[in-house]
Amino acid sequence: xxxxxxxxxxxxxxxxxxxxxxxxxxxxxxxxxxxxxxxxxxxxxxxxxxxxxxxxxxxxxxxxxxxxxxxxxxxxxxxxxxxxxxxxxxxxxxxxxxxxxxxxxxxxxxxxxxxxxxxxxxxxxxxxxxxxxxxxxxxxxxxxxxxxxxxxxxxxxxxxxxxxxxxxxxxxxxxxxxxxxxxxxxxxxxxxxxxxxxxxxxxxxxxxxxxxxxxxxxxxxxxxxxxxxxxxxxxxxxxxxxxxxxxxxxxxxxxxxxxxxxxxxxxxxxxxxxxxxxxxxxxxxxxxxxxxxxxxxxxxxxxxxxxxxxxxxxxxxxxxxxxxxxxxxxxxxxxxxxxxxxxxxxxxxxxxxxxxxxxxxxxxxxxxxxxxxxxxxxxxxxxxxxxxxxxxxxxxxxxxxxxxxxxxxxxxxxxxxxxxxxxxxxxxxxxxxxxxxxxxxxxxxxxxxxxxxxxxxxxxx
Amino acid sequence: xxxxxxxxxxxxxxxxxxxxxxxxxxxxxxxxxxxxxxxxxxxxxxxxxxxxxxxxxxxxxxxxxxxxxxxxxxxxxxxxxxxxxxxxxxxxxxxxxxxxxxxxxxxxxxxxxxxxxxxxxxxxxxxxxxxxxxxxxxxxxxxxxxxxxxxxxxxxxxxxxxxxxxxxxxxxxxxxxxxxxxxxxxxxxxxxxxxxxxxxxxxxxxxxxxxxxxxxxxxxxxxxxxxx
Numbered sequence: 001x002x003x004x005x006x007x008x009x010x011x012x013x014x015x016x017x018x019x020x021x022x023x024x025x026x027x028x029x030x031x032x033x034x035x036x037x038x039x040x041x042x043x044x045x046x047x048x049x050x051x052x053x054x055x056x057x058x059x060x061x062x063x064x065x066x067x068x069x070x071x072x073x074x075x076x077x078x079x080x081x082x083x084x085x086x087x088x089x090x091x092x093x094x095x096x097x098x099x100x101x102x103x104x105x106x107x108x109x110x111x112x113x114x115x116x117x118x119x120x121x122x123x124x125x126x127x128x129x130x131x132x133x134x135x136x137x138x139x140x141x142x143x144x145x146x147x148x149x150x151x152x153x154x155x156x157x158x159x160x161x162x163x164x165x166x167x168x169x170x171x172x173x174x175x176x177x178x179x180x181x182x183x184x185x186x187x188x189x190x191x192x193x194x195x196x197x198x199x200x201x202x203x204x205x206x207x208x209x210x211x212x213x214x215x216x217x218x219x220x221x222x223x224x225x226x227x228x229x230x231x232x233x234x235x236x237x238x239x240x241x242x243x244x245x246x247x248x249x250x251x252x253x254x255x256x257x258x259x260x261x262x263x264x265x266x267x268x269x270x271x272x273x274x275x276x277x278x279x280x281x282x283x284x285x286x287x288x289x290x291x292x293x294x295x296x297x298x299x300x301x302x303x304x305x306x307x308x309x310x311x312x313x314x315x316x317x318x319x320x321x322x323x324x325x326x327x328x329x330x331x332x333x334x335x336x337x338x339x340x341x342x343x344x345x346x347x348x349x350x351x352x353x354x355x356x357x358x359x360x361x362x363x364x365x366x367x368x369x370x371x372x373x374x375x376x377x378x379x380x381x382x383x384x385x386x387x388x389x390x391x392x393x394x395x396x397x398x399x400x401x402x403x404x405x406x407x408x409x410x411x412x413x414x415x416x417x418x419x420x421x422x423x424x425x426x427x428x429x430x431x432x433x434x435x436x437x438x439x440x441x442x443x444x445x446x447x448x449x450x451x452x453x454x455x456x457x458x459x460x461x
Numbered sequence: 462x463x464x465x466x467x468x469x470x471x472x473x474x475x476x477x478x479x480x481x482x483x484x485x486x487x488x489x490x491x492x493x494x495x496x497x498x499x500x501x502x503x504x505x506x507x508x509x510x511x512x513x514x515x516x517x518x519x520x521x522x523x524x525x526x527x528x529x530x531x532x533x534x535x536x537x538x539x540x541x542x543x544x545x546x547x548x549x550x551x552x553x554x555x556x557x558x559x560x561x562x563x564x565x566x567x568x569x570x571x572x573x574x575x576x577x578x579x580x581x582x583x584x585x586x587x588x589x590x591x592x593x594x595x596x597x598x599x600x601x602x603x604x605x606x607x608x609x610x611x612x613x614x615x616x617x618x619x620x621x622x623x624x625x626x627x628x629x630x631x632x633x634x635x636x637x638x639x640x641x642x643x644x645x646x647x648x649x650x651x652x653x654x655x656x657x658x659x660x661x662x663x664x665x666x667x668x669x670x671x672x673x674x675x676x677x678x679x680x681x682x683x684x685x686x687x688x689x
Contacts (some may be wrong), residue, residue: 023538035682046581046604047579047580047581047604048563048578048580048581048604048605049497049502049581049604051578054500054502054580055501055502055577055578056569056574057501058503058565058568058569059565059569060577096555113564116565116597117562117563117564117605118561118562118563118564118565118578118579118604118605118606118607119561119563119603119605119606122543122560122561122562122563123558123562125545125562125564126542126543128541128543129543129545129560131541131542131543131544131545132542132564133539134539134541135566136540136542136564136566137542140542156665193579199685208655222566225539225540226536226540226569226570227536227570227572227677228569228570254658257636297538302523337582345613372569375572375574376572376573376674376677377510377574377673377674380510380511380512380525380572381510383502384501437620438519449604
């Protein structure tokens with residue numbers, strides 16, 4: 001049995017037919033991705049010398065990408081897990097779209113760090129010889145666990161909808177239908193199954209909430225655990241976490257607006273969703289500027305030589321354009337838009353969200369590079385400089401293309417709005433109705449039959 | 462067991478950079494070439510760093526030869542995720558080139574910036590290729606791994622073998638790195654810091670002795686005798 005959702009056909013429409021426009025989009029994105037792969041192979045053969053990295057700027061665009069993509073990934077978990085724990089029911093229609101952002105940005109975060117490795121062929125050494133004194137291994141563990149649990153969390157919340165497609169979309173190509181059959185692992189939609197699913201999702205949401213805090217804090221500790229000026233601060237963890245949730249939520253706004261437009265989902269993604277997100281985003285932007293002030297005021301007031309080299313380079317020096325640009329892009333302009341223009345206006349919301357995400361990428365860069373460019377032995381070594389090469393730029397673009405490609409394909413294979421979570425009548429209500437009707441007509445027996453004590457995989461049909 | 466350390470007398474050093482050259486020939490560090498060096502990719506395990514203070518006409522110049530500091534509390538080994546860099550029992554920070562994954566976490570963690578990354582496979586100009594050190598321990602490192610000054614650790618092995626062949630016990634004075642051997646001004650001293658009678662240990666306790674970035678608590682085993 002499936003919950004009753006009057007918008008079922010509307011939500012399933014993108015799954016029914018893949019048009020020429022889709023194939024064109026996939027081809028373009030796939031082409032960019034292939035270009036990136038080609039350049040990566042070139043980098044593997046020739047060495048990391050093809051990048052602009054040097055001594056002392058050993059980490060650059062790739063590590064920035066890593067932090068940025070892990071940050072984007074925080075949207076899904078934030079919206080579907082934290083808001084689930086907090087009992088915010090308005091989030092239901094956008095959970096899956098947000099979780100998909102998580103699921104498809106995480107792999108590119110992992111790829112970015114592998115791209116940055118000098119010897120990717122030795123990546124398994126992390127398993128054979130891994131030592132937990134290194135913050136990098138904390139990262140491997142945290143991100144690995146995050147990827148794994150995001151997949152499980154997403155799959156579990158997809159399960160009733162996959163079963164629905166298995167039962168209702170019988171006219172699809174054979175392979176596709178077969179895929180749903182396998183993935184549905186015998187889901188029957190009985191009351192007991194729904195209860196068990198809700199319980200599991202609630203439990204997992206608590207676990208995911210803890211993970212979301214841990215993961216981005218640990219990502220920041222790769223920097224924070226070293227002694228370098230500008231990195232070695234206790235605030236770096238919470239700062240990264242808040243930035244992650246800010247950029248992630250903005251990514252969700254962009255994705256939702258696109259889905260709404262392209263798949264005509266105005267009915268299921270109403271304007272009020274964007275208004276709720278707007279309130280969250282106002283809070284996060286203010287939180288972000290609070291962190292900036294806390295961090296830079298502490299550093300500048302302390303006025304130690306090493307810290308001041310880094311801070312001055314951001315305030316007035318080589319990185320001033322990027323730094324003040326970042327403040328404009330992440331804080332000033334978006335806050336004004338969110339406050340004055342964002343209400344009931346999706347266009348402005350999307351525009352501000354794009355600005356925030358560009359700004360957040362710059363923020364990651366501005367945390368990483370200036371510290372490296374101004375080492376402690378500055379007066380001996382001289383100031384470092386770094387200019388990314390086209391390899392790094394195109395590989396970065398190809399990550400975004402890859403993420404968009406996976407997302408686009410996903411929306412054509414699975415409903416991007418959770419049908420069962422946005423249903424008008426849950427199975428429980430339907431069962432109650434059927435029971436009430438059953439007093440008059442005893443042929444409503446199938447309801448009872450669909451409540452087996454244990455769900456047997458494969459026993460669906 | 463000795464605890465190897467080095468003392469560099471800045472009064473005696475006249476920045477001839479023969480230590481830099483000797484280090485390259487002993488350890489087969491790659492020649493980056495002018496373009497790469499301009500980008501900051503020159504590999505100089507033993508760089509002589511200029512330190513200019515003041516403005517014209519009152520300028521003081523300090524020239525500071527900087528090998529790996531071989532810290533007793535090295536920030537670089539803490540962060541290595543695969544134990545490719547480690548402190549050996551005689552206090553030398555070593556790198557396992559076969560295990561290094563090239564994440565460059567150690568290079569950003571080292572406050573002295575003494576760790577170098579192989580951006581490309583190593584190359585040498587034609588005349589130099591004939592003079593590479595044939596010792597297998599100094600075989601050129603592949604692209605993508607980190608390398609650094611090892612106090613010419615291959616020389617320790619050779620000195621130990623020599624002592625064995627000659628049938629006498631190995632002593633701390635048998636082994637010196639190439640930079641110490643070659644130092645034109647006799648500005649470098651090398652030996653066992655734990656032996657209170659060794660020259661290095663005495664110099665390390667001199668009132669002129671100082672260490673780089675001592676406030677970080679890294680406990681370097683390279684001491685400088687201040688100019689003056």
